[in-house]
Amino acid sequence: MAPPRVRFAPSPTGYLHIGGARTALFNWLWARRTGGKFVLRIEDTDRERSTQLAVEAIIDGLKWLGLDWDEGPDIGGPHPPYFQTQRLDLYKRYAEKLIAEGKAYACYCTREELDVQRKKAEAEKRQFRYPGTCRDKPYDPSRPHVIRFRVPEHGATSWNDLVKGVISTPHDTLQDEVILRGDGVPLYNFGAVVDDITMEINLVGRGDDHVNNTARQILMYQALGYPVPTFAHFPMILGADKARLSKRHGATSVTAYRDMGYLPEAVLNYLVRLGWSHGDQEIFTRDELVKVFDLKDVGATAGVFNPEKMAWVNHEWLKKLSDEELARKALPFFRKAGLPAEDDAKLRHVCAVARERAKTFGEYVQQFRYFYAPPQLDPKAKAKFLTADNRPVLQTIRDGLAALPALETGALEQIFHGVAAARGVGLGKVAQPVRVALTGGTASPGMYDVIQILGKDEALARLDAALKTIP
RNA sequence: GGCCCGUUAGUCUAGCGGUCAGGACGUCGGCCUCUCACGCCGAAAACAUGGGUUCAAAUCCCGUACGGGUCACCA
Numbered sequence: 356m357a358p359p360r361v362r363f364a365p366s367p368t369g370y371l372h373i374g375g376a377r378t379a380l381f382n383w384l385w386a387r388r389t390g391g392k393f394v395l396r397i398e399d400t401d402r403e404r405s406t407q408l409a410v411e412a413i414i415d416g417l418k419w420l421g422l423d424w425d426e427g428p429d430i431g432g433p434h435p436p437y438f439q440t441q442r443l444d445l446y447k448r449y450a451e452k453l454i455a456e457g458k459a460y461a462c463y464c465t466r467e468e469l470d471v472q473r474k475k476a477e478a479e480k481r482q483f484r485y486p487g488t489c490r491d492k493p494y495d496p497s498r499p500h501v502i503r504f505r506v507p508e509h510g511a512t513s514w515n516d517l518v519k520g521v522i523s524t525p526h527d528t529l530q531d532e533v534i535l536r537g538d539g540v541p542l543y544n545f546g547a548v549v550d551d552i553t554m555e556i557n558l559v560g561r562g563d564d565h566v567n568n569t570a571r572q573i574l575m576y577q578a579l580g581y582p583v584p585t586f587a588h589f590p591m592i593l594g595a596d597k598a599r600l601s602k603r604h605g606a607t608s609v610t611a612y613r614d615m616g617y618l619p620e621a622v623l624n625y626l627v628r629l630g631w632s633h634g635d636q637e638i639f640t641r642d643e644l645v646k647v648f649d650l651k652d653v654g655a656t657a658g659v660f661n662p663e664k665m666a667w668v669n670h671e672w673l674k675k676l677s678d679e680e681l682a683r684k685a686l687p688f689f690r691k692a693g694l695p696a697e698d699d700a701k702l703r704h705v706c707a708v709a710r711e712r713a714k715t716f717g718e719y720v721q722q723f724r725y726f727y728a729p730p731q732l733d734p735k736a737k738a739k740f741l742t743a744d745n746r747p748v749l750q751t752i753r754d755g756l757a758a759l760p761a762l763e764t765g766a767l768e769q770i771f772h773g774v775a776a777a778r779g780v781g782l783g784k785v786a787q788p789v790r791v792a793l794t795g796g797t798a799s800p801g802m803y804d805v806i807q808i809l810g811k812d813e814a815l816a817r818l819d820a821a822l823k824t825i826p
Numbered sequence: 827g828g829c830c831c832g833u834u835a836g837u838c839u840a841g842c843g844g845u846c847a848g849g850a851c852g853u854c855g856g857c858c859u860c861u862c863a864c865g866c867c868g869a870a871a872a873c874a875u876g877g878g879u880u881c882a883a884a885u886c887c888c889g890u891a892c893g894g895g896u897c898a899c900c901a
Contacts, residue, residue, distance in 0.1 A: 366901050401900055466899065473898090482828055482897080501899055519831065528829045528897080536899040543901045566830060567896045590832080590894090597893060625838095628850090632839055635849040654839080657894060661837050664851040674864085711864040722862095771860075786860030798862035 359391030359558045363417075363424075364547065366398040367409035370608035371416030373660060374562060374592045374600060377626040381589055382560045383422045384627070384648040394554055395427030397438045398547070400540050405440075416609040420619045421641065426554075434554040439546050446541040449549045449579060450502050450534060454494060458578040459534060461500040462489040484530040502535035504545070504575060512570040517558075517587035518653045524570035532571065544568055548575045551584060560587040560650065563657070587650050590630050591657040600660050612665075616688050616716025621669035628668075629658045638671050670714035681706035688716040694727035701726070704808045708800035726808050730795030730817065737791060737824065745788040746825050748774060752789055753818040762811060767803045792821030 363379040365371070371379075386393035395417070399405040414428070426432025436442060453459035462485075469485070476483035490505065506529045513523035534545035541549065551559060566588050576583045594604030606612060612622050624639055631653050633639070639647075673681065682702040689696035696702050705726050709719045725731070732741075741749075755770035756762075775785045786802050793805050793814060806814045 364901095368901080398901065404900075462899095469899090480827075484897090516831095522830070524830070530897090533899050538899085540899085542899070547901090562895095563831075564895055565901090568901090570830095588831085593894075595837085599894075628838065630838090632849095635840070637838090637850055656832055656839095658839090659837055661851070664838065667851055708863095712862070775860090782860045784860085790861060796861090800862075802860060 357557060359385060359389050360394065360554070360556050361386050361391060361558050361560055362394040362396055362551070362554065362556050363422075364396040364398050364550070364561075365413050366401060366404075367406060367413060368401065368404040369409055370412045370610055372600075373607050373609065373626065375413075376416065376420060376422075376609045376622070377592065377629060378560065378562055378589055379417060379422050380420070380623060380626055381587075381631070381648075381650070381653065383424075384644055385558070385560065385650055386425070387645045388648050391558075392425040393423075394432065394434075394556065395424035395437065396550060396554065397428055398543070400439045400543070400546055402440070402540070412608075412610065419613055420609065420623055439541070439550065442546075442550065443539055443541075445553065446535060446546060446549050447539055450541075450545070453504065453534075453578055454502065456578075457505070459502050459504050460490060460531075461492070461494050461496070461498075462503045462531075462533070463492065463495075463498050463500045464488055465499075485532070487531055490531065499537055501533045501537050503531040504534045504571070504578070506531050506571065506574060512573050514569060514573060514583070514586055516566075516569075517560075517585060517650050518590075519566070519588055519655050522566065522569070524567070526570075529571055529574075534575075544571050545575065548572050548579070552576065552579065552581045556584055557582075558585045558587065560589065563588050563591045587653070589653060590655060592629060593657050593659045595659060595661075597657075597659065604660070605662065614717075616685075616719065617665070617669045618672045618684075621672040622665070624672065625665040625668045629660065630654050630656075638668070666714040673714070674710055676710075678703040678707045678710075681710060685709075685716050685719050688720050689727065692720045692724065694720070694724060696727055701808060701810075704804065708804050708808070712800065725794050730793065732824075733791070733796045736795070736797045740788040740791040740797070741821055741825055742788075743825060746822065748778070748785055748788050749792060749818055749822055749825075751777075752785070753815060753822070756806070756811065756818070757815055759811070762807050764803050764807075767806060771802065788821075789818070793817050 361382040363382050365375055383393050385391065397410055399410070410428070417424070424430070426434065426437070428437045450459060454461070472486070473483045485503070489503070507526050509526060511523050511525045513521055516522050532544065533542055535541055569586055573583050592600045594600045600607055606615070609622065613619070620641065623641065627639065627644060627648070628637065631648070633647050633652065676684070682698055685706055686696055686698050686702060689702070705723055706719070709723055713719045713722050751774050752770060755773070759766055759770070771782060771785055775782050778784070787797060789802055790799055790805070791797060793809060799805055809817070
């Protein structure tokens with residue numbers, strides 16, 4: 356069998372959506388797995404909504420995820436161009452071929468006329484379908500017209516969907532749909548078919564929402580005299596309320612997750628598990644996926660996007676990175692928050708303690724900004740721990756620290772344990788007041804780490820500041 | 827509403843006629859412990875429903891309910 360040629364064909368009407376990213380991922384994986392080709396095509400025939408900005412956003416998103424294409428915009432390929440609006444003559448040629456063979460025809464009905472009929476049908480609670488008014492009218496290119504595809508009136512078209520099995524669509528649910536607008540721009544079903552034919556796409560993997568387009572497209576392949584590709588329809592991604600995932604469910608763009616401090620490996624990993632599985636395995640590297648991914652293992656049921664699990668996956672990936680990698684990747688997030696972080700030993704130490712405690716770089720900044728900015732004193736923590744009773748504890752720790760030549764863990768241990776022993780209390784009684792003084796709150800990494808990260812001067816300054824708040 | 831697709835714990839899923847229905851996120855409890863987190867141990871939690879077929883059904887068939895998709899000179 357010829358190596359698969361698959362494609363991702365987004366319409367540039369917005370950013371790269373989570374759902375689109377997964378569609379791209381499944382196609383990409385299949386191509387990489389089988390040694391096939393992955394083609395990127397921009398379906399920009401909706402001129403009202405398509406923008407150059409969106410094209411760039413989508414390309415950015417794909418690149419960030421590491422989903423590289425073998426043919427497409429900016430790199431070209433054997434079947435250019437890769438923007439539909441630059442292929443208009445092609446659609447026209449194919450449409451004329453259909454007209455010449457009586458498989459398509461010009462329709463002179465105006466939008467207004469059709470709207471009237473549609474309204475009437477609606478009023479009568481009838482299903483409106485184009486009645487074939489112009490089916491047998493002679494072709495007069497000089498009159499304003501659209502081109503309609505002639506659909507067989509009887510019978511049904513079926514195909515064996517790679518993920519859903521056999522699906523059949525009765526022809527009487529179809530209509531002679533418009534394939535070319537008055538201005539010569541193709542409609543989705545026709546444009547996609549002509550492009551998939553000319554780009555030699557032999558496996559079409561796309562979202563579930565295209566199932567109802569498939570029969571008409573198959574009819575077009577047949578009318579045009581080309582082999583019908585294999586189809587695979589991936590289940591939808593839903594929001595928590597089981598409605599199709601949309602903005603109101605929260606962040607749905609891939610780049611939003613990038614900006615929140617997710618790793619592309621993690622986003623990919625989470626997405627691939629939504630609708631696909633490989634035994635009990637949860638964490639996959641890209642290379643592993645390329646080895647084991649199979650379209651046959653894609654499930655048929657829609658899945659709910661679960662941000663908590665995605666965060667968990669990201670955490671798993673973050674935990675694998677070295678302190679150096681972590682620091683390098685986290686740096687921009689601290690900077691963006693206006694914090695004076697540098698790619699230095701301090702940041703590496705911050706990341707070392709953050710690694711087990713935060714799931715995204717966004718959380719790194721949120722949870723550990725006190726390493727780079729004055730602590731925000733939590734009133735409840737202050738009331739409980741920055742008390743007159745604890746003054747001697749803070750003072751002793753402060754003096755012990757001040758006398759220390761270097762902030763070695765062993766030395767810090769000695770100070771803290773010494774104070775605890777002298778007062779006959781547990782370490783917690785000593786550490787908590789200090790923690791509040793140093794970080795502003797009652798939850799933080801271990802005290803020795805915190806002190807080492809802050810450095811002697813800053814630690815002393817914060818202890819002094821805390822002592823001043825105690826009457 | 828017509829047509830199409832789907833239905834295993836709150837969520838993602840394994841299962842492909844005989845399993846104590848497995849794993850993961852989340853939740854709860856415990857251990858560890860200077861707090862938090864990590865880690866480890868443990869718990870609760872699912873085959874939508876009614877009929878068939880079969881010695882045997884989460885697995886096959888039909889109905890019902892529920893959910894989703896789609897019905898444009900959008901994609």
